[in-house]
Amino acid sequence: MSTLIMIDQPPYGAWTGREALDMAFSLAAFDQPASLLFTGAGVNWLRQAQEAGGIGQKSVEKNLSAAPIFGIEAILADRSACNTYGLDENSLIEGVTLVDADAVLLTNYDHTAFAG
C-alpha cells in the first residue's frame, strides 16, 4: 500500500505543496509507507539556503527536513526538472534521490496523489 505524493507547485506562492507534505506526514503517522516526488517547478522546494522570514512564511526546506525523522521513505526529484532549474548535488538539500519521473516509476506505487 505504498503511496507517492507528488508536488509540482513551486514553494511559497501557494499552500498546496505544504498540504501535500501534511498528507505524507499523516501517512507516516499511521505507519503507511509514503514517498514524495517533486516534479516541474516543484523541484524548487529542494534548493538549499532558503530564508523565508522576509515573506513571513516558514521555510519549506526546514519543514521538509523533518520527513526522514517521521519515516517518509524517500524524497524523489525529477532529474530533468532539476536540470531545468539548475539544481545539482551542490545546490540540492540532503537526502534527495534523482529519478526519471515516468510511467515505470508510477508502477512502484499503488497510489499516487497531488494535494490540489
Added chain:
Amino acid sequence: MVSNAMPERNNEGFLENAQDWTETVAATIAAEDELELTEKHWEIIQFLRSFYKEHEMSPPSNRLFVKAVKEALGEDKGNSIYLMQLFPGTPAKTACRIAGLPRPTNCL
C-alpha cells in the same frame, strides 16, 4: 511583581508569544497540570524546542512526536508509555504547552 507575572496565553494555556518562554514559565505551566519537572521532563522539553527550531514545526501528531523522540533519544524514551508518564493526557499537546510551542492543529 512583573517578574512573577505569567505571559499572555490562550484559552488552552499555550503561550501567545514564543519568546516569552523561560524555564520558570515552563515550571509554572507544568504545575497547573500537577507536574513537577524532573531531568527526564527537561530532556524532552529541550528536544522539542530544538526540533521546533530546526524544522520550524512541532511534530504534528502524537505518533509523530513519539517517532521523533525515538529517532533522537532511542527506543527507551521514544515510546508512548514513557512519554505518557511524563506528560499525561495527550503527550504531544502537554509537552508543547510546557515547552512554549504553538498549539497543535489536531491536523493528523
Added chain:
Amino acid sequence: MTAIKTLHILNKSPDHPRAAKCLEMVSREDGLLLIGGGVLFLAAAKLPDAGKLFALSPDADARGLGHLTGNASAVDFNGMVALSLQAQRVISW
C-alpha cells in the same frame, strides 16, 4: 475490456504544465480520461498518444467539442466510474 494499467484523469488544459507532465508519464498500457479543461485536448492539433483515450462527454459538450472526439471515446459519469474500477490504479492530475 482490455486491462488498463493506470488510468490518468486529466482536468488541466493543454497549456497547463501539469498536462505536459501527465502526457510524459502515460504509457501505451495506460488509459487517459480527459475531463474539465482537459477535454480541450480534443481541439488541439495533436491528440495525446495514450493507449486508450477517453473524454467525459458532459465536459466536451459544454465546451462545444461533443462532436469532435477523434480517436477518443466519449464516456459519461457511469463510464468514468467503470473506468476507475477497471484500471489497476487511478491518478487524478
Added chain:
Amino acid sequence: MAETASVTFTLVITGAPYSSQAPQTALGFAQAAVDAGHRIDRVFLYGDGVHLASALCAPPSDETNWSEAWSQFLADHSVPGVACIASALRRGLVNETEQKRYELPAANLRAPFEIAGLGEWVEGRIKSTRTLYFHAGD
C-alpha cells in the same frame, strides 16, 4: 475488478466551488457510483475544497448552490462528509467546537459536514476500493 457489492469509493475534493469545477465533477461521479450500486465510504474536503462545507454560500438563485447540492447528497445517501481541520481553520471554516476553542465570533460549517484530521483521508484510502481526487483545473 472487485465485486460490485463490495466496491467503495473515497472522494477527495481539493477545488473550491465557484473557483473550480471540482465539486460538480465529484458530485456527478458520486451520483453515478451510487446509481451503479457502489458505496461512497466518505467525502474528504482538503485545501480549498473545504469551502464547499460553508453554510454561508448564497449564489444567485439561477445558479446551482453546490454546497447545498452536496449536503443533500450526503444526507440522502448517509455518506460522511469531512472537512480537513487544518485546511478549514486556515480558511475560516469552523464548527461550534472549533469556534469555542479559538474564540471566534461565529461558526459556519454546513450540516452534515464534519471537521476532522487527515487520518480520515488515510483511513478512507486504506479501506476503499478506490480513492479519487477532484482538483481545481487551471
